[in-house]
Amino acid sequence: MTAARSHASPTSGSHGAEAERVTEEARDRGLDARLVVDRGSFHLDVALTAAPGDVVAVLGPNGAGKTTALRALAGLAPLSGGHLRLDGAELDGVPPEHRPVGVVFQDYLLFPHLSALDNVAFGPRCRGAAKVESRAQAAELLARLGLADHASARPAGLSGGQAQRVALARALAIRPRLLLLDEPLAALDARTRLDVRSQLRRHLAEFEAVAVLVTHDPLDAMVLADRLVVIERGQVVQEGSPADIARRPRTDYIAQLVGLNLYRGRADGHTVRLDTGAAITTTEELSGPAFVAFPPGAVTLHLDRPSGSSARNLWRCEVSGLETHGDQIRVDLTGELPLAADLTTIAAAELGLHPGALVWAAVKAAQTHAYPA
Template structure:
């Protein structure tokens, strides 16, 4: 059965209004900037925070429906993995995993036996007697996951589960977590600010800003058709709004872009920074989008250099244009703020869709 959460939580100057569903076997990721309401949503579903209005149900059982019903966290069939794992420092890995089972009335011997099986599942049999302080970040994350899954919850809540890991560990643990989630038959809700975690682990993304859903869909849909500046930034695309008239889009913030396929009316135009090419002089045989621009900033971005551009006087270039270049190109083009250049964009590199 489906988890259905119609959440309305009010705080001074902020209101969360989120309608969310999670199906059995599905991983849903909730993303959003700081203060968007991600943690508030997770706490409400976990039973750590009552909603002011709305309804939370699973398998037809009401968890929260003010003012009549509110089940506390210990009454909900959930497992939670927190950002900092919250392992009990005075307990071994085995006892940490067994804790949830013991809290639900399972006898000590059975709980320990089941905990040992779960440690074996996550590859930590040799760490059964270890205390949390002697575990690496990746090992602690796996103990926390085993503890959450040991009670066979109907709903697994993951609160920034990889945020505390170093970059070298994250890649391996992310892949490992994905394998465990593939085997988990319950419902999984992942709250994260990291788009890569969401893209790799989730079946469906729910993007929230200022307490409201701004976009929802599969990772592929969201990545190719962002609908807000925040989402475009997450997936690394230039995004503009405008009005299409054939193959020309007149942009809301000024400038215009030529697209490959004719369109009409209000549209979004998106394209990757890598689609922008830079030249010191007006290029010959250039694409249909060729604009004089000025460099406004140059900064290291992952393994490339991100260059921010603004239209030169009289240019029809989009505002706040981003492109990625190699460090060698920075030297060859003398890329410093104020440097005038020419930018090109092939019409076939653009994605256009209704706004």
């Protein structure tokens, strides 16, 4: 991801009529929460609403408050203020074991001495269901998740993907009205993660209540969730659909997640001027505070000032770093406009790039995207 440069203030994005519909429906059917938690010097104040069938991903950097929010929803961290309502019922003060909430923990926390079947049956048994009924329900869930042949296996005999699905089945066995997933794919290797992500998306699509996913992985969030809520320093800084957030990031952290260079300045027509004095020409015509974003792949580098280029944006820069980024070379640049550029290995070699090298960076106006701040 690109190291985006901006001085963006943490302003929440609006998602309009859809948000109003979700909020209204969540008051009676779904999740309606304002989570206020004071923990020493850290203060969390996050509003979350979701209608039945919604999958909401909570994203944020380390220390943003993601885990605190999840623990508050689960009843494992007491609220200092705000409210927590699920299907119209107040949950604040209700013990965790009596909440209609299922949790899939990052490390799954399966009971090592129990079979997959008995791990899944554990929840219904604790809530008073008969052993035969609990095991029948567990068998049905395991079959639905493609694990019928592994019902008798203990966790040590399961693959990472199988263990993840057993943990999901165990959370679903209590028929929760709120399903919480704490970094559900973090314990998987890259190859398994790809398969399990697509399976989990299918299972979440069939879930009729609210699901809240806590993750730091943008791909997990984009693939699994209908709506993203990004928090930084305990506050919501942006929320909306994955497509909207990817297209219009409002903080450096979000820009890095979606792989964009991001700047904030003041627009006057087709020009956005930054506080540093640098200017960016765009195709959009705006007036007032504005963001400008463009991908590192839109940047071309030249050793000499290009004379025949059609690019409207041209800055003198110095190479500050080089690193492999997928099948390309990510070039970090400082100078008139700090930015990141992606080049092929051949292009980087032909330019003879190295830290300290001086180059011209060019970006066509049509490859920038400006929007109100």
